Amino acid sequence: xxxxxxxxxxxxxxxxxxxxxxxxxxxxxxxxxxxxxxxxxxxxxxxxxxxxxxxxxxxxxxxxxxxxxxxxxxxxxxxxxxxxxxxxxxxxxxxxxxxxxxxxxxxxxxxxxxxxxxxxxxxxxxxxxxxxxxxxxxxxxxxxxxxxxxxxxxxxxxxxxxxxxxxxxxxxxxxxxxxxxxxxxxxxxxxxxxxxxxxxxxxxxxxxxxxxxxxxxxxxxxxxxxxxxxxxxxxxxxxxxxxxxxxxxxxxxxxxxxxxxxxxxxxxxxxxxxxxxxxxxxxxxxxxxxxxxxxxxxxxxxxxxxxxxxxxxxxxxxxxxxxxxxxxxxxxxxxxxxxxxxxxxxxxxxxxxxxxxxxxxxxxxxxxxxxxxxxxxxxxxxxxxxxxxxxxxxxxxxxxxxxxxxxxxxxxxxxxxxxxxxxxxxxxxxxxxxxxxxxxxxxxxxxxxxxxxxxxxxxxxxxxxxxxxxxxxxxxxxxxxxxxxx
Amino acid sequence: xxxxxxxxxxxxxxxxxxxxxxxxxxxxxxxxxxxxxxxxxxxxxxxxxxxxxxxxxxxxxxxxxxxxxxxxxxxxxxxxxxxxxxxxxxxxxxxxxxxxxxxxxxxxxxxxxxxxxxxxxxxxxxxxxxxxxxxxxxxxxxxxxxxxxxxxxxxxxxxxxxxxxxxxxxxxxxxxxxxxxxxxxxxxxxxxxxxxxxxxxxxxxxxxxxxxxxxxxxxxxxxxxxxxxxxxxxxxxxxxxxxxxxxxxxxxxxxxxxxxxxxxxxxxxxxxxxxxxxxxxxxxxxxxxxxxxxxxxxxxxxxxxxxxxxxxxxxxxxxxxxxxxxxxxxxxxxxxxxxxxxxxxxxxxxxxxxxxxxxxxxxxxxxxxx
Numbered sequence: 089x090x091x092x093x094x095x096x097x098x099x100x101x102x103x104x105x106x107x108x109x110x111x112x113x114x115x116x117x118x119x120x121x122x123x124x125x126x127x128x129x130x131x132x133x134x135x136x137x138x139x140x141x142x143x144x145x146x147x148x149x150x151x152x153x154x155x156x157x158x159x160x161x162x163x164x165x166x167x168x169x170x171x172x173x174x175x176x177x178x179x180x181x182x183x184x185x186x187x188x189x190x191x192x193x194x195x196x197x198x199x200x201x202x203x204x205x206x207x208x209x210x211x212x213x214x215x216x217x218x219x220x221x222x223x224x225x226x227x228x229x230x231x232x233x234x235x236x237x238x239x240x241x242x243x244x245x246x247x248x249x250x251x252x253x254x255x256x257x258x259x260x261x262x263x264x265x266x267x268x269x270x271x272x273x274x275x276x277x278x279x280x281x282x283x284x285x286x287x288x289x290x291x292x293x294x295x296x297x298x299x300x301x302x303x304x305x306x307x308x309x310x311x312x313x314x315x316x317x318x319x320x321x322x323x324x325x326x327x328x329x330x331x332x333x334x335x336x337x338x339x340x341x342x343x344x345x346x347x348x349x350x351x352x353x354x355x356x357x358x359x360x361x362x363x364x365x366x367x368x369x370x371x372x373x374x375x376x377x378x379x380x381x382x383x384x385x386x387x388x389x390x391x392x393x394x395x396x397x398x399x400x401x402x403x404x405x406x407x408x409x410x411x412x413x414x415x416x417x418x419x420x421x422x423x424x425x426x427x428x429x430x431x432x433x434x435x436x437x438x439x440x441x442x443x444x445x446x447x448x449x450x451x452x453x454x455x456x457x458x459x460x461x462x463x464x465x466x467x468x469x470x471x472x473x474x475x476x477x478x479x480x481x482x483x484x485x486x487x488x489x490x491x492x493x494x495x496x497x498x499x500x501x502x503x504x505x506x507x508x509x510x511x512x513x514x515x516x517x518x519x520x521x522x523x524x525x526x527x528x529x530x531x532x533x534x535x536x537x538x539x540x541x542x543x544x545x546x547x548x549x550x551x552x553x554x555x556x557x558x559x560x561x562x563x564x565x566x567x568x569x570x571x572x573x574x
Numbered sequence: 575x576x577x578x579x580x581x582x583x584x585x586x587x588x589x590x591x592x593x594x595x596x597x598x599x600x601x602x603x604x605x606x607x608x609x610x611x612x613x614x615x616x617x618x619x620x621x622x623x624x625x626x627x628x629x630x631x632x633x634x635x636x637x638x639x640x641x642x643x644x645x646x647x648x649x650x651x652x653x654x655x656x657x658x659x660x661x662x663x664x665x666x667x668x669x670x671x672x673x674x675x676x677x678x679x680x681x682x683x684x685x686x687x688x689x690x691x692x693x694x695x696x697x698x699x700x701x702x703x704x705x706x707x708x709x710x711x712x713x714x715x716x717x718x719x720x721x722x723x724x725x726x727x728x729x730x731x732x733x734x735x736x737x738x739x740x741x742x743x744x745x746x747x748x749x750x751x752x753x754x755x756x757x758x759x760x761x762x763x764x765x766x767x768x769x770x771x772x773x774x775x776x777x778x779x780x781x782x783x784x785x786x787x788x789x790x791x792x793x794x795x796x797x798x799x800x801x802x803x804x805x806x807x808x809x810x811x812x813x814x815x816x817x818x819x820x821x822x823x824x825x826x827x828x829x830x831x832x833x834x835x836x837x838x839x840x841x842x843x844x845x846x847x848x849x850x851x852x853x854x855x856x857x858x859x860x861x862x863x864x865x866x867x868x869x870x871x872x873x874x875x876x877x878x879x880x881x882x883x884x885x886x887x888x889x890x891x892x893x894x895x896x897x898x899x900x901x902x903x904x905x906x907x908x909x910x911x912x913x914x915x916x917x918x919x920x921x922x923x924x925x926x927x928x929x930x931x932x933x934x935x936x937x938x939x940x941x942x943x944x
Contacts, residue, residue: 137728137729140698140701140729141728141729141732153772153773154807155768155769155773155803155807156769211936213932213933213936214929214932215929215930215932215933216894216925216926216928218889218890218891220891230929232933234936235936235937236933236934236935236936236937236938237937259891288767288768288769289764289767289768289770290764290767290768290796291768291799291828291832292799292828292829293796362827362858362859486586489586489587489590490586492590493586493590493593496590496593496597497593500593500596500597500600503597503600503601506600507600507603507604507607510603510608511607514608514611519608522604522608526604
């Protein structure tokens with residue numbers, strides 16, 4: 089068959105498909121962006137009350153309070169020699185009355201342990217680590233500072249992955265509350281005080297809280313502390329700043345307000361230890377282990393009919409280095425979407441199941457329809473538009489108009505999130521940064537959005553084909569490698 | 575190329591204009607909000623600039639002549655900005671400087687204004703007014719502050735609870751009961767945070783004992799939990815029988831843990847046996863560990879024996895917690911040293927105490943184990 093035979097038929101198909109999907113796509117598109125606007129409204133309510141509450145509850149008094157629960161920070165680490173000492177020092181010096189740090193070296197092949205040993209004068213002890221959670225790896229040794237007083241424990245184990253390292257940390261932890269922090273992240277000095285407030289306020293019901301993750305690229309870092317948030321110099325991290333603002337800060341605050349938060353970032357989450365042990369800890373086979381464990385917590389507690397709360401706290405900030413190259417970003421987004429798909433599939437029985445309350449009736453269906461399927465629809469939509477243009481079945485000015493409306497609405501949502509940020513936390517003080525953020529909100533829709541949709545589809549497809557997931561290495565520039573870093 | 579767009583979507587150009595207008599409006603709101611906040615800060619700074627020296631002098635207790643206090647009291651230009659600055663400073667000082675700042679507020683009529691603002695429709699104004707009145711630490715204001723514990727705004731209730739605590743024992747037993755009542759959730763709104771209520775009840779001292787004892791029987795688990803923690807911390811002996819009941823039978827696990835730990839603080843030798851029973855394997859792990867910690871606090875031969883028995887328990891977290899609890903008393907330390915040297919002791923028991931002993935040695939000597 090020649091192209092002249094195929095093209096008329098193809099044109100007919102594209103015209104029929106476009107006619108069939110134009111309204112559903114438009115409705116879908118309006119629904120998804122309107123849901124973001126609703127989240128922004130809910131987040132605004134949440135942030136205003138949070139800020140007032142924090143102001144009135146007396147942060148200074150909390151630091152000296154004997155009633156705040158003991159906390160253990162669990163820090164999995166793998167080949168982190170470059171910044172681990174500064175990171176641990178920063179965690180040890182967080183403002184909190186009773187906290188300790190358990191670092192789990194997941195079989196690093198670099199000098200991670202050696203630099204820690206020298207910096208903290210570590211000595212080996214015969215400390216028994218309970219097996220509350222099953223752990224695949226073999227524990228090689230346990231170390232504490234020679235002075236016996238610095239609240240730090242370093243465990244060396246054979247390499248078995250992040251989740252297994254966290255599970256071992258949970259076993260070794262002495263605190264009632266566990267905070268999971270990535271070794272390359274930087275916490276605000278008061279982050280522990282604030283992220284644990286919901287547990288102190290409602291100790292009988294609160295089971296997990298999550299803090300907000302923001303991009304640290306470009307910010308001024310001094311001695312392991314982020315002293316001045318700044319916008320990154322590179323385009324990709326810049327766009328991720330506004331993306332994190334909309335998706336992580338606003339989206340999760342909205343879900344939290346609705347009482348249906350199902351995702352707490354693994355880079356900065358707090359859990360009650362006994363609950364984690366009850367549900368069996370992190371799933372070492374899951375690629376979206378942070379999402380999976382919270383879904384399991386919801387499933388377990390709902391089935392037991394327990395009254396419990398999971399809350400997102402918008403203020404304590406965990407700063408992390410976001411990918412600055414397309415290659416690393418691609419791997420990250422593919423992994424995230426694969427984790428999303430695998431977890432949603434695993435818990436598909438919760439969908440529209442009233443037994444699971446708002447989580448089953450609201451959050452799970454939303455994640456299916458608007459988080460999982462969104463990149464597919466976006467990609468198919470783009471494909472149809474391109475085909476329509478090539479086959480001359482779409483009016484060009486109309487196509488441009490349609491795209492402008494679609495992406496204009498997306499920009500509107502991001503700007504609404506920025507407005508809320510400006511009126512509440514206002515982390516970026518420089519005018520230059522504000523201007524950069526405004527531009528990034530526009531730039532996000534030109535190429536970045538389409539690329540990430542494609543990468544997310546790749547992750548989903550890889551899972552459907554049963555490809556083995558490899559975590560890979562997150563290549564980092566380092567938090568001392570950009571302007572203003574010291 | 576087709577000339578006409580699908581008729582059904584012809585309204586898109588109007589939508590686009592609407593979206594673009596909204597985008598511009600939001601961008602302007604962001605920029606204008608930043609300008610407004612910066613200007614407001616500058617205005618306050620300029621208004622307070624002539625008075626900064628006086629504020630610091632009074633706050634630091636260096637206004638021996640009383641002139642700075644007098645100037646602050648008489649100033650009318652800085653208005654509520656100065657009132658707020660005085661209130662902020664008042665949260666940071668005690669003693670004579672605090673008394674001087676209170677007299678400044680009284681002379682500026684800020685107290686009367688605050689009392690009037692307690693009835694304001696704005697929750698922010700009510701919270702600020704409650705805070706101001708609380709900082710005066712005047713028992714005559716107890717009723718005003720207690721009334722605010724029933725405010726419809728959660729933030730105001732928090733400030734009221736803290737303010738009642740600032741009054742200390744003079745607030746009286748009924749204030750303690752009101753604070754505990756305020757811990758209860760109201761529909762979807764959370765009650766006064768547990769830590770705030772605990773802090774307040776502790777500040778009220780023995781005046782809160784009857785309310786705390788009653789709180790241990792409350793139907794709300796949050797209230798029972800707060801009452802149990804305060805009973806333990808404040809050593810309210812009259813609460814011991816009820817704490818023992820809660821530790822053994824409360825339907826809420828967290829309350830059982832709090833009650834057990836409270837018994838560790840307030841309990842007597844007679845309480846060792848009921849706590850030791852909580853080490854039984856059928857009890858939840860969190861309660862068993864709390865029992866081990868409580869026994870460590872109580873000490874005594876019977877407690878030590880009970881803790882040593884669980885060093886070989888299948889729940890290794892319990893074993894390690896027991897070993898750590900034992901290390902807190904001289905008697906317990908002797909016991910775990912004996913276990914480590916006893917060849918007949920279960921290997922698991924020796925394993926539990928090994929690391930604890932090493933930590934003790936490190937603390938005592940400051941030298942390494944290896």
